[in-house]
Each structure stands twice: as structure tokens, then as C-alpha cells.
Amino acid sequence: MKHIFLSAAALLACFTLSAQKYKGIVDKTVAVVGGETLLLSDVEAEVQQMRASGVNSDRDMRCEVLENMLDAKIFLMQARIDSLTVNNDMVQGNLTQRLDWFRTQLGGDEEVEKYFGKPLYKLRQEWQKTLEEQSLTEQERMEIAGKTAEVTPYDVKQYMDATDPEDLPVVPVKYQLRQICIYPNREQAALAVKEKLLSLRERIMNGEKFSTLARIYSEDPGSARRGGELGLASKSIFWPAFSDAAMALRPGTISQIVETPDGFHIIEVIEKKGDMFNARHILIKPQYTAEDREKAFHRLDSLRSKIQEGEISFEMAARFFSEDPATRTNGGQMADPATGSSYFEIDQLKPADYAAIKDLKVGEISEPVESLDNEGYLQGRSGNLVYKIIRIDKIVPAHTATFEHDYTQIQEKVQQIKQQEAVDAFLEKKVKDTYIIIDPLFHDCEFSRAIWNARK
Numbered sequence: 001m002k003h004i005f006l007s008a009a010a011l012l013a014c015f016t017l018s019a020q021k022y023k024g025i026v027d028k029t030v031a032v033v034g035g036e037t038l039l040l041s042d043v044e045a046e047v048q049q050m051r052a053s054g055v056n057s058d059r060d061m062r063c064e065v066l067e068n069m070l071d072a073k074i075f076l077m078q079a080r081i082d083s084l085t086v087n088n089d090m091v092q093g094n095l096t097q098r099l100d101w102f103r104t105q106l107g108g109d110e111e112v113e114k115y116f117g118k119p120l121y122k123l124r125q126e127w128q129k130t131l132e133e134q135s136l137t138e139q140e141r142m143e144i145a146g147k148t149a150e151v152t153p154y155d156v157k158q159y160m161d162a163t164d165p166e167d168l169p170v171v172p173v174k175y176q177l178r179q180i181c182i183y184p185n186r187e188q189a190a191l192a193v194k195e196k197l198l199s200l201r202e203r204i205m206n207g208e209k210f211s212t213l214a215r216i217y218s219e220d221p222g223s224a225r226r227g228g229e230l231g232l233a234s235k236s237i238f239w240p241a242f243s244d245a246a247m248a249l250r251p252g253t254i255s256q257i258v259e260t261p262d263g264f265h266i267i268e269v270i271e272k273k274g275d276m277f278n279a280r281h282i283l284i285k286p287q288y289t290a291e292d293r294e295k296a297f298h299r300l301d302s303l304r305s306k307i308q309e310g311e312i313s314f315e316m317a318a319r320f321f322s323e324d325p326a327t328r329t330n331g332g333q334m335a336d337p338a339t340g341s342s343y344f345e346i347d348q349l350k351p352a353d354y355a356a357i358k359d360l361k362v363g364e365i366s367e368p369v370e371s372l373d374n375e376g377y378l379q380g381r382s383g384n385l386v387y388k389i390i391r392i393d394k395i396v397p398a399h400t401a402t403f404e405h406d407y408t409q410i411q412e413k414v415q416q417i418k419q420q421e422a423v424d425a426f427l428e429k430k431v432k433d434t435y436i437i438i439d440p441l442f443h444d445c446e447f448s449r450a451i452w453n454a455r456k
Helices: 008-013 040-052 061-081 088-106 109-116 120-146 153-162 186-205 210-217 240-248 290-308 314-321 351-357 407-432
Strands: 029-033 036-039 174-182 258-260 263-273 276-284 343-345 369-372 385-396 436-438
Touching: 029 040, 029 061, 036 040, 036 061, 040 061, 061 120, 061 407, 061 436, 088 109, 088 120, 109 120, 120 407, 153 407, 174 290, 174 314, 174 351, 186 210, 186 263, 186 276, 210 276, 240 258, 240 263, 240 276, 290 314, 290 385, 351 369, 351 385
Parallel strands: none
Antiparallel strands: 029 036, 029 436, 174 343, 174 385, 258 263, 263 276, 369 385
16 A cells, blocks of 8 residues: 554653753753754654664764754854745645655544644644744755856866775666566456455455455555554545545445555555545455466567567567566666666666666677566556566776766765755854854764764
8 A cells, every 4th residue: 555654652751851961841941043943852752763764874863953053043043044945845845745744653633633732723733833934944055056157177176186996986786777568458457456455345245354364365465454444534545546436435334346556455444534544455456367477478589589680670670569668668777766877886776677687798699588667656556567678788897086087976965965065154154153052962973064063
């Protein structure tokens, strides 16, 4: 399913003061930056969220968090001076996402209010203020970084001359590839799934328990062991087709077949609260047969032989026979959906694709391979099953970046350095001119910026 649930225990830990050093302190102001204050509870909440997300640090994490918050307050003050405006669309989107997440984890509006000890409208106000400040802070940071001069070839050359060759970026091996793809009979596989789900729906309508059949047949491992039950959650965390179908049902009724990018479902709604619902579902995904694979491999083998014998070029064969619309029109040339680049590093290739080409030389064509397409990339899915052959057009060996061959990559590196220097210079100047107090509780912190160490 589209939704991702973190543990409720990790969520609740976000708001506890856990360190021995801070034991017995309910809350207090730990820093003042100009007219802005920072509370110990603000620091603790961020620390616990980082730990719940698996973030580690070599430094004292509370010191690191406080320093980041001090930086943010400086940017926020400047954003207000510069009259920057909040990105309301982003704030409202993030606010909705945050509220839905808490409502899902805690079990609805009433439970959220009970846990935080505040009415929902008050929580909305507090979280909206935080998100608005984050919007201004990030905009100001980008404004400062964006004022740096454009990097010239002279800047790049200076950077390379001043940098030890061992410290220059290493460019990993890259491949330029073409492919010819054939899909299995997806319509036939989808029809088989629908027939199976219709049979299960009929059994439920005739008195068998939805939960029992979900445990046996559902291919959603997270919910199958619970009889298909998903738990009370906001409709926004599911695929729209799934949410629309569930919200249209009365509790206790069974949906018709619903198709989402995950496969095909039947749904039973257990409970609805506003725009939240708890439902059971049975998910079945299309399956393909050995006959599908054999037929596709035979076609691809035949095309491979004709290309190798010179009867047709790979590019022409791709245009006429490939079933992948994204690469067919340009002669089968593959491109990374994330960057649009025609060059792939190893970790950008699908495992099956790399296994097929890793021992090939330039110009050689792989044996037929079963892999995945990029259709689900933007939806956060791995893709649909596809059979393909792949040709290597070019291999760029791993090497230390050079001015002649990797100018763009080094230019980006130099630009990042200049932008960071501009941000650092801005912070150093503003801190000197700003009224700042840091509580003795944090006086043993070794901040990464000397400007904050000097203000303890």
C-alpha cells in the first residue's frame, strides 16, 4: 500500500525528556536569539525524532540540534527583515500530512487531543506557526546562497590546482545503454486476478468471513496477518482509487474490484470517522506464467540474432518491436527517470539489468532478462514486469575527476563550496550584531561554529 506506518512508540518518544542530564526539568528557555526564544522541549522533540528515524551523530546530538536551531533563528530574523512571504501551499500541505500522520498513529482526532492535552485547533495553530517559520528560514538560506557569483572555468581550475588529487571527486563507472522490451500479457493476467477476486467476493457474500479469506489469499503481508485490517487512518495516505472506494462504502459492505498501482483489491469498511476509515482488504497482484516468459524470451532471442547477424540495427529493432514507449522512439536509449541522464552508475541500474550487462563489452548485447520498467517510479513503486535485451553503447571507467572530462561535476562542487561560504559569512556577521544568550545547561557543548562557542 501507499501508506508507511512508523511505530507509535517512536512517535510518543518524540516528546519526552529522556537524558539523565535533563531529568526533572519540565521545560525552560535554553536560548534567546534577538527576540526569538528556544525551549528545551523544542530541542528534545527534534532529538527524539532524529533517533526514531535512525539518525546518528558523532557529536552530542542535543548540542548539534541546538546549534542548528540557533542558525535557523538567525535566518528567520533576516527573512522578516527582508519581508519574505510564507509559501502557504507548502505549509498547508505539510500541515495536513503531519496531522494525518498523528491521527493515523494515535487513532483519530479525539486520541490526538487526549494525548497532547490540547484541542485540535490549538495543535493546528502551533504546528502551522512552526511550518511557516521553516518556510521563511529555508527561503532566506536559499536567497543568501543564490547571491553567489556564477562559477567560471577559472574558478574550477583554481579549485583543482589547490586541491590534493586524492581529495578530488571520484567519478564511478558509468554505462550508456539501449534496450528492447517485451511485456507479458498483462490483460490476461489482470483478467485472471479479477476472476479470483470475484470468486472470493461471492464467498464472502455467501457467509464466509472476509478476515479468514484475507489471511489465506491477500498479498499485502502487512495486513494479511491481521485479517486484512488496515487500522483507522486518514484517507490521504492511500492511493486515491482505494480511498474513494472505501469512503463511498457503508460499514459492513463489500466493494467491487478496485485497481491501484499495487494490484487489485476488494474492500470492506469497518468504521468511518470524518475523512478517516478503518477497512479490511484483500490484495491480489497479476501473476505471469512460464509460457509468458518463454514466448518473450524466444522473440528477444530471435531479434538478438538478427541484430548480431547485421539483418537489422538495434536502433531500428527497438523502434519497430520494443513495447516500452519511453525508449522505443529514440532507438531504445535508456535514461535515468530521476535525472534524465543517459549515463547510469551501477547503483542507478536495476539489479537484474546490471547482472545482465556486468560482464559485457561495448557493443555487446545481453541475453534476454526478466526485469522491471520505470512506470511506477514517480509513484514510489518498483515498476512492472518486463522482458528485455540490453546493449552497452559506452562504458566510462571509474576515475578521478578531470577538468577536461568532468567539468560539470566539478563546477557543481565549487558552486556548493561558494554557497556554503556565503552562508557561513552571513551567519558570522549576524551573530556578532545580535543579542544572544545560551543557557548554562549547554555551556559544555562544542559547537561546530566558533561563533556560537564564543557566545556561551
